[in-house]
Amino acid sequence: MRLFGQSIIAAALFGGAFIGLAAKADTAVERGLKVVREHCTRCHVVPGINPYGGIGSTPSFSAMKWLDDWAYRFEIFYILPPHPSLVRIEGVSEPRSDALPAFSKEIILTLEDVDDILAFVKTLKTPE
Ligand code: HEC
Structure with a gap:
């Protein structure tokens, strides 16, 4: 009986640790989606996030995949313009120059975020 109780506790602990790990390990694609949703959909149309949003003059992420060097x-x-402003x-960009127009909120990312964005965009289908 005692042994039985212990194995239930062990199973509960192990299960908890397992669920904890699964919940923590966001993949690069998931992290990229979050960055894109938070920072890029203000201007870009991104399939699955804001198919009717964005700003008309801004290329949609899936349309960009037509380009060989996307x-x-x-x-x-x-x-690439207009993003530097x-x-x-x-650790990469210079602090923003005072000569550039002031935006309400600067987008601050890491190089890892840039990799994650690329991982996410890789999953988007090229439009038919
Ligand atoms: C303030 C609006 C705005 C935001 C926010 C924005 N973009 Fe853009 N982006 C543009 C515009 C406008 C263009 C088209 C520039 C052109 O045609 O020269 C563009 C073009 C691009 C291009 C193609 C660049 C080229 O010259 O080929 C990429 C890639 C891109 N954006 C990625 C992103 C990513 C990733 C984010 C989010 C982290 C983002 N953009 C956020 C406005 C924005």
């Missing part, structure tokens, strides 16, 4: 563009998007990468 992945490269996503790796360096923060140095609104996105800063920790």
Whole structure:
């Protein structure tokens, strides 16, 4: 009986640890989706997040996948206009120059976030 009780406790502990691990381990794709949802959908249309949102003049993420070098563009998007004035990468970008227009909120990301965004965009289908 005692042994039985112990194994239930052990199973509960093990199960708890397992669930804890599963809940913590967001994949790169999931992290990328969160970054994109929070920071990019203000301007870009992203399938599965805001198919009717975005700003008309801004390319949709799936349309960009028509370009052969789309992945490269996503790796360096923060140095391509108009992003330098609104996105800063920790440890990479210079502090924002006073000469640039002030936006209400600067987007501050890490290089890992940039990798995660790329992992997420890889999962988007190219439009038919
Ligand atoms: C303030 C609006 C705005 C936000 C926010 C924004 N973008 Fe953009 N993005 C643009 C516009 C406008 C263009 C088109 C630029 C052009 O045509 O030269 C663009 C173009 C791009 C391109 C293609 C660049 C090129 O020159 O080929 C990529 C990649 C990109 N954005 C990624 C992102 C990612 C990732 C985020 C979120 C972290 C983001 N953008 C947030 C406005 C925005």
